[in-house]
Amino acid sequence: MSVILSTGTGIAIGLLGLAMLLCAIRLVRGPSVADRVLALDTLYVNSLALLMTLGIRLAEPAFFDAALLIALLGFLATVALAKYRLQGDIID
Amino acid sequence: MTEFATTATDLVIAALLVGGSSFALIGSIGLARFRDFYKRIHGPTKATTLGVGCALLASSIFFTRLQGSFSSRELLIAIFLFITAPISAHLMVKTALAEDPASSPPPQPAAAQDPSSTTASAVPSTGTSTVKAPTAG
Numbered sequence: 198m199s200v201i202l203s204t205g206t207g208i209a210i211g212l213l214g215l216a217m218l219l220c221a222i223r224l225v226r227g228p229s230v231a232d233r234v235l236a237l238d239t240l241y242v243n244s245l246a247l248l249m250t251l252g253i254r255l256a257e258p259a260f261f262d263a264a265l266l267i268a269l270l271g272f273l274a275t276v277a278l279a280k281y282r283l284q285g286d287i288i289d
Numbered sequence: 290m291t292e293f294a295t296t297a298t299d300l301v302i303a304a305l306l307v308g309g310s311s312f313a314l315i316g317s318i319g320l321a322r323f324r325d326f327y328k329r330i331h332g333p334t335k336a337t338t339l340g341v342g343c344a345l346l347a348s349s350i351f352f353t354r355l356q357g358s359f360s361s362r363e364l365l366i367a368i369f370l371f372i373t374a375p376i377s378a379h380l381m382v383k384t385a386l387a388e389d390p391a392s393s394p395p396p397q398p399a400a401a402q403d404p405s406s407t408t409a410s411a412v413p414s415t416g417t418s419t420v421k422a423p424t425a426g
Contacts, residue, residue, distance in 0.1 A: 199295075199296070199299050201296065201299040201300055201303050202299050202302060202303055204303065205299075205302065205303025205304070205306050205307055206303070206306060208306075208307050208310070209306040209307055209309070209310040209344075210310075212307070212310040212311060212313070212314045213310045213313055213314070215314055215317075216310070216313045216314040216316070216317035216318075217317070219314075219317040219318060219320065219321040220317050220320060220321075222321055223320050223321050223329075229326060229385065229388055229389070230384070230388065231326055231381055231382075231384045231385035231388060232326055232329065234381055234384065235320065235326075235329065235330055235333065235381050236320065238333070238377055238381070239316065239317060239320055239333040239337055242313075242333070242337045242338070242340075242341055242370070242374075243313050243317065243337065243340075245341055245344075245366070245370075246309060246310060246313055246337075246340055246341045246344040249341075249344040249345060249347075249348045249363075250306055250310070250344060252348060253302065253306070253347065253348055253351045256351075256355060258352060258356075258360075261348075261362050261363070261366070264366055265362070265365065265366055265369075268366050268369055268370060268373075269369070272369075272373040272376075272377060275377040275380070275381070276376070276377060276380060279377070279380035279381055279383070279384045280380065282384045282387070282388070283380070283383060283384050283387050
């Protein structure tokens with residue numbers, strides 16, 4: 198691990214942590230349910246980028262599988278929450 | 290690989306990572322700071338997708354160099370995210386419109402003078418008896 202890569206991943210992890218903190222603030226404050234769903238959606242996308250950055254920093258390819266799982270489950274969760282608010286029913 | 294090429298690849302990976310996470314941070318600032326929901330959904334759905342795209346590209350370059358063969362699994366996540374991000378944004382806007390119908394755009398003026406609305410008033414005469422039925426029970 199070179200100095201350039203460790204510095205770059207360190208800065209990226211800091212920025213992504215700040216982004217996830219802002220999403221958490223919107224998740225707590227959000228006036229409507231749609232705001233909270235949007236905050237959760239942004240939170241999982243940011244955590245995806247954070248997992249990729251950690252995978253580069255630790256040179257560990259196993260982080261991909263976790264990222265792929267989070268991408269699939271996060272999309273399903275967003276669709277399920279939005280459809281539940283829209284119709285009061287997830288599967289019809 | 291020579292020393293210079295390794296340093297250059299490191300620089301590209303670090304630049305992609307810092308740029309991508311800056312995009313994700315800008316999208317999240319937009320999510321936290323804008324006043325209206327329809328303004329708030331604009332930031333994350335565009336900037337965050339670009340940010341994750343940059344991080345996936347950096348990861349693809351890094352693991353291609355590490356393993357010596359092309360690493361294509363990041364492409365899988367990138368394609369999945371680029372397909373699903375508009376779908377989830379569309380569903381969230383529909384949810385917000387259903388929660389607050391006053392914020393939806395006004396109807397077209399041609400639909401207000403629809404001639405079929407006068408003929409439709411005669412149709413539900415048979416339905417009135419079925420509507421009143423539960424009140425008796």
